[in-house]
Amino acid sequence: xxxxxxxxxxxxxxxxxxxxxxxxxxxxxxxxxxxxxxxxxxxxxxxxxxxxxxxxxxxxxxxxxxxxxxxxxxxxxxxxxxxxxxxxxxxxxxxxxxxxxxxxxxxxxxxxxxxx
Amino acid sequence: xxxxxxxxxxxxxxxxxxxxxxxxxxxxxxxxxxxxxxxxxxxxxxxxxxxxxxxxxxxxxxxxxxxxxxxxxxxxxxxxxxxxxxxxxxxxxxxxxxxxxxxxxxxxxxx
Numbered sequence: 580x581x582x583x584x585x586x587x588x589x590x591x592x593x594x595x596x597x598x599x600x601x602x603x604x605x606x607x608x609x610x611x612x613x614x615x616x617x618x619x620x621x622x623x624x625x626x627x628x629x630x631x632x633x634x635x636x637x638x639x640x641x642x643x644x645x646x647x648x649x650x651x652x653x654x655x656x657x658x659x660x661x662x663x664x665x666x667x668x669x670x671x672x673x674x675x676x677x678x679x680x681x682x683x684x685x686x687x688x689x690x691x692x693x694x695x
Numbered sequence: 696x697x698x699x700x701x702x703x704x705x706x707x708x709x710x711x712x713x714x715x716x717x718x719x720x721x722x723x724x725x726x727x728x729x730x731x732x733x734x735x736x737x738x739x740x741x742x743x744x745x746x747x748x749x750x751x752x753x754x755x756x757x758x759x760x761x762x763x764x765x766x767x768x769x770x771x772x773x774x775x776x777x778x779x780x781x782x783x784x785x786x787x788x789x790x791x792x793x794x795x796x797x798x799x800x801x802x803x804x805x806x
Contacts, residue, residue: 585737622797623738623795625794628793630793669737682740682743682753683740685730686737687737688737
């Protein structure tokens with residue numbers, strides 16, 4: 580069974596500084612990888628996903644993540660953060676089972692705190 | 696409105712009572728999911744459904760029951776609520792079982 584480890588429960592960073600949120604996964608088969616963002620009192624929204632192809636994926640608001648198969652990682656990065664990026668970020672994985680749907684496995688989340 | 700909606704948004708119930716959380720989606724997505732979110736645990740899958748009348752257990756199904764008689768609805772029932780079921784519950788739907796769209800959540804408190 581797959582598992583996801585988000586190494587930092589909380590990451591404080593100053594506005595306009597770069598940030599990296601770390602995510603490692605464990606699986607014996609190929610996987611799909613996702614980052615979701617949760618703003619206060621809201622549901623989760625998909626930020627970006629890796630399904631296949633280029634290992635570097637980008638979101639429309641400046642985040643990017645790189646799939647590293649050898650390191651089993653999918654770290655999220657942004658070169659310059661804004662106050663509005665303050666949120667909880669969840670990494671998620673789904674094994675490629677060739678069919679069926681057994682849901683995503685989520686990490687415990689990383690709270691990104693942007694300091695002015 | 697189009698999308699996925701959960702009701703109620705907030706619920707307080709007593710230990711031992713039955714409570715049902717509703718989830719409705721307008722996209723005709725085949726796949727639907729129920730997660731619970733707890734501090735320190737992230738999101739954990741309770742039940743999922745691949746289509747109407749097809750449901751299966753997730754990671755933490757004990758104490759919960761689901762049904763899916765129609766594609767658009769996926770209610771979650773707590774048969775006899777316990778304090779350990781105090782949590783925020785999220786429903787999600789997906790067209791292809793990959794990208795999931797989440798509702799706003801239901802905050803349930805069992806007293």
